[in-house]
Amino acid sequence: MSTIHVGIIGVGRxxxxxxxxxxxxxxxxxxxxxxxxxxxxxxxxxxxxxxxVTDYHEILADPAIDAVLICVPTDLHPQVIIDAAEAGKHIFCEKPVGFDNDQILAAYHAVKKAGVYFQTGFNRRQEKNFRRIVEARDAGQLGKPEVLKVTSRDPEPPSYDYVKRSGGLFKDMMIHDFDIVRFISGEEVRTVRAMGASLVDPHVGELGDVDTAIVTLEFASGMLGVIDNSRRAAYGYDQRIELFGSKGVAVCGNNHESETVVATADGVRRDLPLHFFLERYKEAYRLETEKFFDVVANGGEIECTFEDGIKAVRLAEAALESLNNGGAAVEVKPIE
Amino acid sequence: MSTIHVGIIGVGRxxxxxxxxxxxxxxxxxxxxxxxxxxxxxxxxxxxxxxxVTDYHEILADPAIDAVLICVPTDLHPQVIIDAAEAGKHIFCEKPVGFDNDQILAAYHAVKKAGVYFQTGFNRRQEKNFRRIVEARDAGQLGKPEVLKVTSRDPEPPSYDYVKRSGGLFKDMMIHDFDIVRFISGEEVRTVRAMGASLVDPHVGELGDVDTAIVTLEFASGMLGVIDNSRRAAYGYDQRIELFGSKGVAVCGNNHESETVVATADGVRRDLPLHFFLERYKEAYRLETEKFFDVVANGGEIECTFEDGIKAVRLAEAALESLNNGGAAVEVKPIE
Amino acid sequence: MSTIHVGIIGVGRxxxxxxxxxxxxxxxxxxxxxxxxxxxxxxxxxxxxxxxVTDYHEILADPAIDAVLICVPTDLHPQVIIDAAEAGKHIFCEKPVGFDNDQILAAYHAVKKAGVYFQTGFNRRQEKNFRRIVEARDAGQLGKPEVLKVTSRDPEPPSYDYVKRSGGLFKDMMIHDFDIVRFISGEEVRTVRAMGASLVDPHVGELGDVDTAIVTLEFASGMLGVIDNSRRAAYGYDQRIELFGSKGVAVCGNNHESETVVATADGVRRDLPLHFFLERYKEAYRLETEKFFDVVANGGEIECTFEDGIKAVRLAEAALESLNNGGAAVEVKPIE
Amino acid sequence: MSTIHVGIIGVGRxxxxxxxxxxxxxxxxxxxxxxxxxxxxxxxxxxxxxxxVTDYHEILADPAIDAVLICVPTDLHPQVIIDAAEAGKHIFCEKPVGFDNDQILAAYHAVKKAGVYFQTGFNRRQEKNFRRIVEARDAGQLGKPEVLKVTSRDPEPPSYDYVKRSGGLFKDMMIHDFDIVRFISGEEVRTVRAMGASLVDPHVGELGDVDTAIVTLEFASGMLGVIDNSRRAAYGYDQRIELFGSKGVAVCGNNHESETVVATADGVRRDLPLHFFLERYKEAYRLETEKFFDVVANGGEIECTFEDGIKAVRLAEAALESLNNGGAAVEVKPIE
Known part of the structure; x- marks a missing residue:
């Protein structure tokens, strides 16, 4: 297997x-x-x-480079995607693919035109617990899916600065859940209804965002769904999914550092869940890039495409519109 | 302790x-x-x-009778309540307290006027798992409540005949959850949004009802909530509650006949949850009547009042109105 | 069903x-x-x-009495059994059936001669978790049993007075486990090896007893077993069993008052197991007498016989002999 | 940090x-x-x-080499250790350190004389569940340890050829448990009693070995312990430890590929534990060598020493002697 030459653009967390x-x-x-x-x-x-280097164009200009990983701030994604696509580089891009719709579509068309591989970095699709739910679904163990529930809570709220630049809870945090519901169900979402509030910190509301939200979903098949998010869980990162169908239910809890339980006069206790996404999704981050490079090297299907990235943004936009309309049902818009 | 003389009116399940x-x-x-x-x-x-006897008036006419349990079909509740109150009997009445609003209020006023004890039969308030959540809340372990989630699924759908007479999923099944969210949170619900479908059996939709529903709630404090119901769970009765707050979360799963786990080459398996409400809430049924008779004998506060019974009906009405309005937010009406 | 008339002899706990x-x-x-x-x-x-009454002979003299429950101190069991058998009463007797071997055999023969029903009060045979293990075994899910493990720990040590009169840990506490291993396995124990110490409280050793013990077992089929006992578990009553076989394993944990789990910054916690035997075996106590009266009323097989009671004593005697011989293998003696 | 140059001697599993x-x-x-x-x-x-290379002397002769990993068959360990020590190489050696006592001691003295670092490859000491038990013990959460229980079962029996060359179950399989009880307790074992049988496969008995065994232990402090082993568990690799003390108990179960639970009409099921040692101890294998090279590079204490390796062999020898003496108590011999 020949070596793939790569540039990483943006070296934050x-x-x-x-x-x-x-x-x-x-x-x-x-x-x-x-x-x-x-x-x-x-x-x-x-x-x-x-x-x-400090200028990514230097990377794109190097003909030895096969692929780039785009990890810059979200508002810069579309321009870097366009430049990379025009330079003929395969692209792995962090989520969300962008904020501005015109820019996203311009990047999308640039990628299509260049014919390069493009993967959106929804790492959670690689998480073993979640994939096990999909396996149960695909094996028919659950029958026809009817209700999908996703809980996603961060251990602690981000800084106000982060909140201001984040694009809002739906595009920054629930965007993962919008992708995962499509992955877990294998279906498209038709309509979205959202409610949210700044219960963790009222100042987040003053900044125009929410930190607690519940979004309900209607899927193409008629399946119903609900996502709940909180920016702060005192007990750590809380990421659980439940897919309920006509023949059964698949449920996953959190992962823990150890399985050890300590019982004393105070109760029966185990340690908290893995603290945050770097711990919980450590292996998922590895797998998503491994799979990307496997397709780059050997061809095949990208598991999480540009279309997937845009569809998650569409869901986030619909949720925001619903929230601003008192929770009214909002139809999810097509990619273009 | 002197003996309490009781009549049971209506001897169904x-x-x-x-x-x-x-x-x-x-x-x-x-x-x-x-x-x-x-x-x-x-x-x-x-x-x-x-x-x-076949005529309950015979019971009410007996001066030796202290209290009656009303277990007749729901549409008959208000009249029996009125008659029993006027006869000065203490009343334990099954849920829901009635279907027709005018009748319910007439019964309510009759009870107030007579000054008899009245308890609504929301047995789940006595369930140990659920009460443990309230204990954690009251002990401050959870901090300020922010999100409440209730899952309630029956093992198998009722007959079409039952569906027709039931008053619909919200008044018949989710009515329990509408009460339990008030009990678990200790708060009133301000607005309700509902989505529902007949995913288990399309014929239920033809009968004008739904068999799968998700209802979201806004509480007086700003807390958000969600209830999901299904008329059929292949794996048995599924009754779980989760109260999430600023300092932690309390979660309860289902009860099982045994704690035994059997691991073979096929997997690690335990038996299904207790099959249905008679099994899961067996002790809760006993406790609710025990507590009722304790108040009748010794005075004190009824834990689940007539007002509680009516408020659950108001929530069900709001959910139905929301469902009929595309899931729009509906404010919960006051008792009168 | 005609009424069974009963006398309870001995009204302690x-x-x-x-x-x-x-x-x-x-x-x-x-x-x-x-x-x-x-x-x-x-x-x-x-x-x-x-x-x-204060004299049990008064009960035995009443021809209306069908059965007696013997709950007096263990050293008095044999004499009361003999008197009750000679009076033709069916007998339910608490464990252990006695301390002195000659007395036990005399009682045993008296019962055989009288032809009355006799049940030994090993209540744990009725516990649902344990019976579920037997069901798995009987259903062939575990294949051929190879290793049986029993853990039994009390929440707190008894008083010194109790220890002195108890007959020692093997006859007083592990006697339950000696019966349960025969029940769970459906097999007889051939040899016993014991080790023990007074780790909880050295004064127990000065009284000639142990408060911590591990006993290993060889069964007739070659299956191996191990029982561990402690007189004190800080986290409450700990009663677990594991049956391992060629095709799988059945394991049961403890029962808890509720299934509710509370997660805070301090950890993920559930409440302690049910505190002691009266809580854990509450239903088992009811079932054992219900089954006894069912046989008395309708005939059938006593599930836990006099022989079972004596065999448990034989196991306790063998364990004590082994302990006194440095843990050497001791063959379990036959009933007589 | 300068590079450590290494040779791997023996490339089996x-x-x-x-x-x-x-x-x-x-x-x-x-x-x-x-x-x-x-x-x-x-x-x-x-x-x-x-x-x-095919001759390890070639490695030892290279002055650039800092350390060797010895992974050859056990009977060859002592000679390779001696040669490596004399060549001044640091040594990581797989367990057990050897079969023959004189050879082991010769190797031990060679290592002492050379003053090289020596680590015995008891990888399980690095497993997170087990280390969490030690943390609980060290934090005083368990109080004074009183009972230690270890269960260790392989998913499937080895080949007859392997059995013949293995040194027997105690030296080949339970050797891990003999080390882990010392690690978990932080104490030395004083006496050992063993029982064993060939219950999985009678032919193993004909080969002079057992495939099922229970060994009981007395520790220096008076603590009691028990290890049970089986060469075959139909449900996969079963590695559990329980440390019980005056203030509480720490228990660990097995690790699983996912946390996902699937409930259908057939029961509530999760997948089997991680299949075997390569899966369960994957991270532990990495950590043990990482720690070894850290000491080689930076100095410090080897966590699992040559003495630890020999003491585990002494325990295995005592168990074998006990088994051959009907389970009599055998005192564990000192290193020399």
């Missing part, structure tokens, strides 16, 4: 995760890492990082 | 449960059982049943 | 439990309660208790 | 595991892999494997 995973893949060579703050001193921190 | 529980209470004497089908041959089946 | 259960059985009449401390004032405490 | 882990460690260079079957064609399978 997620770019760092991808660096760690790629640096252990025998068939991947990280030739560039690009970040506004990057310089040669990064070689200590990123010994497998290749060259460190 | 629930009347039978109450008979069994009352017959084991040392301070309760069942002096009458009333049913359209009752006759003296019932003495074999109900050895502790006292006299068997 | 267990006699009280039996009173409560029998007083709710429609076909059982408690005609007498006998205790050294009994007098007519007991009618307040035991309204269904019939007459209160 | 475990040597392969170590190769995979080492090849991903940035500060470790695998310069040699040695195996009787090795040749240059191995470069395809082991691209990070350095040179492939």
């Amino acid at each position: 997620i770019g760092h995760v991808h660096y760690l995973n790629l640096s252990q893949m025998p068939n991947v060579s990280i030739d560039y890492m690009c970040d506004l703050l990057a310089d040669d001193s990064w070689a200590d921190k990123y010994p497998a990082g290749g060259r460190f | 629930i009347g039978h449960v109450h008979y069994l529980n009352l017959s084991q209470m040392p301070n309760v004497s069942i002096d009458y059982m009333c049913d359209l089908l009752a006759d003296d041959s019932w003495a074999d089946k109900y050895p502790a049943g006292g006299r068997f | 267990i006699g009280h439990v039996h009173y409560l259960n029998l007083s709710q059985m429609p076909n059982v009449s408690i005609d007498y309660m006998c205790d050294l401390l009994a007098d007519d004032s007991w009618a307040d405490k035991y309204p269904a208790g019939g007459r209160f | 475990i040597g392969h595991v170590h190769y995979l882990n080492l090849s991903q460690m940035p500060n470790v260079s695998i310069d040699y892999m040695c195996d009787l079957l090795a040749d240059d064609s191995w470069a395809d399978k082991y691209p990070a494997g350095g040179r492939f």
Whole structure:
């Protein structure tokens, strides 16, 4: 298997995760890492990082590069996608694919025109608990799906600065759940109804966002669904899914650091769930890039496409519109 | 403690449960059982049943009778309540307290005027798992409640005949959940939004009802809630509640006949949850009547009042109105 | 079904439990309660208790009495059994059936000669978790049994006075486990090896007893087994069984008051197991007497016989002999 | 951090595991892999494997080599250890350290004399569930330890050839448990009593070994312990530990591929535990070598020493002696 030459564009929290995973893949060579703050001193921190540049065009100009990982802030995604596609690079792009609809579509068309592989970074599709639910569904164990429930709670709220730039809870946080409901059900969502409030911190409301939300869904088949989100769970990251069907139900709880239970006079206790997404989805992050490079190397189907990325944005837009309309039913718009 | 003399009016499935529980209470004497089908041959089946009559007025006319249990079909509740109140009998009445609003209010006023004790038979308030959630809330372990989730699924759908007479899923089945959300949260619901479908059996839709529903709730404090119901769960009765707050979450699963787990080459398996409400709420049925008779004997506060019974009906009405209006937010009406 | 007339002989903790259960059985009449401390004032405490006597011969002399429950101290069991058998009464006797071997055999022969029903009060045979293991075994789900493990720990150690009169841990506490291993396996134990120590409280060792013990077992089929006991578990009553076979394993944990789990920043916690035997085996106590009276009324097989009672004593004797011989293998003696 | 140059001596199942882990460690260079079957064609399978040799002396003669991993058959361990120590190489050696006592001691003295680091490959000490038990113990949550229980069952029995060369169940399989009881308790074992049988396959008995065993332990503090082993568990690898103390108990179950539970009309089911040691202890294998190289690079204490390796052998020898003496108590011999 020949080596895939890669550049990582944007080295924040997620770019760092991808660096760690790629640096252990025998068939991947990280030739560039690009970040506004990057310089040669990064070689200590990123010994497998290749060259460190501040301008991603330098990466795109290198004909040896096969693929790029786009981990810059969301509002920059579309332009980098367009540039990378025009340079003929395969693209792995973090979620969400963008904020502005025209920009997203421009990027989408650039990718289609260039014919490069494009994967949206919805890492949760690789999580074993969730995939086990899909397996049960595909095996027919659950019969015809009728109700899908997703709970997603972060351990602690983000900073006000993050909230301001985030695009709002629906596009920043629930976007994962909007993708996962499509993945778990194998169906499209027809209509969305949303309610939300700033219960964790009233100031979030003053910033024009919510930190607690419940969204209900009607799927193409008639299946009903509900997602609940909170920006803060005192007991840690809480990510659970339940798919209920005519023949049964598949439910997954959280993952824990250990299975050990300690019973004392105070009660029967186990440790908290894995603290946050880097712990819970550690293996999922590795798998999603591994699969991407496998398709780049050997061809095949991208599991989470550009269309998937846009559809999640459409769901988030519909939820926001519903929230602004007192929870009225809003039809999910098509990609274009 | 002197003996309380009781008549059971209506001996269907629930009347039978109450008979069994009352017959084991040392301070309760069942002096009458009333049913359209009752006759003296019932003495074999109900050895502790006292006299068997077909007209409940006979019971009400007996000055020795302290209290009645009303277990007749729902549409008859208000009239029997009025008659019993006017006869000065304390009243335990099955849920829902009635279908017709004017009749319900007439009964309500009759009870207020008579000054008799009145308890609505929302047995689930006595269930240990659910009460443990309230204990955690009251102990401050959960902090300020923010999200309440209730799942309630029956093992199998009722007959078409039952569906026709039931008053619909919201008044017949979800009525329990409408009460339990008020009990678990200790708060009133302000607005309701409902979605529903006949996913289990399309014919239920032709009968004008739904068999699958998701209802979202806004509480007075701003807390959000969601209830999901299905008339059929292949794996048995599924009754779970989750109260999420600023400091933690309390979650309860189902009860099982045994704790035994069997692991073979096919998987790690435990038996299904307790099959249906008679099994799951067996002890709750006993406790609710025990507490009623305790108040009748010794005074004190009725835990589940007539007002509670009416408020659950108001929630069901709001949900039905929302369902008929595309899931629009509907404010819950006051008692009168 | 005609009424069975019963006398309860000995009204300590267990006699009280039996009173409560029998007083709710429609076909059982408690005609007498006998205790050294009994007098007519007991009618307040035991309204269904019939007459209160201090000499059990008074009960045995009453021809209306069908059966007696023997709940006196263990050393008195054999004499009361003999007297009751000679009076032609059916006998339910608490465990263990006695301490002194000659006395036990004399009682055994008296019962055989009289031809009355005799049940040993090993209530745990009725516990649902344990019976579910037997069901799995009988259904062939476990294949050929190979290893049986029993854990049994009390929440708190008994008083020194109790320890002195108890007959020692093997005859007083592990006697239950010696019976349950025969029940769960459906096999006889061939040899026993014991180790023990006074780890909870050294003074127990000075009294000639142990409070912590591990006993290993070889069964007739070659199956191996192990029982571990402790007189004190800080987290409450701990009663678990595991039967491992060629095709699988059946494991049961403890029962809890509720299924509710509370997760906070401190961990994920559930309440302690049911505190002690009166809570854990409440239903088992009821079932064992119900089944006894069913056989008395309708004939059939006693599920836990006099032989079962004696075999458990033989196992306890073998364990004690092994402990006194450095844990050497001791063959279990036959009944006589 | 400078690079550590390493040779892997013996490339069977475990040597392969170590190769995979080492090849991903940035500060470790695998310069040699040695195996009787090795040749240059191995470069395809082991691209990070350095040179492939059939004589380990070639590795020891290379002054660039810092450390070796010894993964050859157990009977060869002592000689390779001696040669490596004399060559001044740090040594990571698989368990058990050897079969023959004189050879083991010769190797032990050679290592002491050379002053090289030596780690015994008891990987389970790194398993998170087990370490969580030790954390609970060290934090005082369990109080004074009183009973330690270890269950260890393989998914399927090894081949007859393997059984013949294995040194027997105690030295081959339970050796892990003999080490883990010392690690979990932090104490030495004083006496051992063993019972065993060939219940899985009678032919194992004809080969002079057992496939099912229960061993009881007395620790220095008076704590009691029990280990049960089976060579076959139909439901997969079963590795559980329970440490019971004066203030509580810590219990760990097995790890599973997913947390997902599927409930259908057939029961409530989850998938089997992780199938075997390569899956269950995958991370533990990585951690043990990572820690070894950390000490080699930076100094510090080896967590699992040569003494630990020998003490586990002493326990296995005592168990075998006890088994051959009808389960009599056997004192564990000192290292020399």
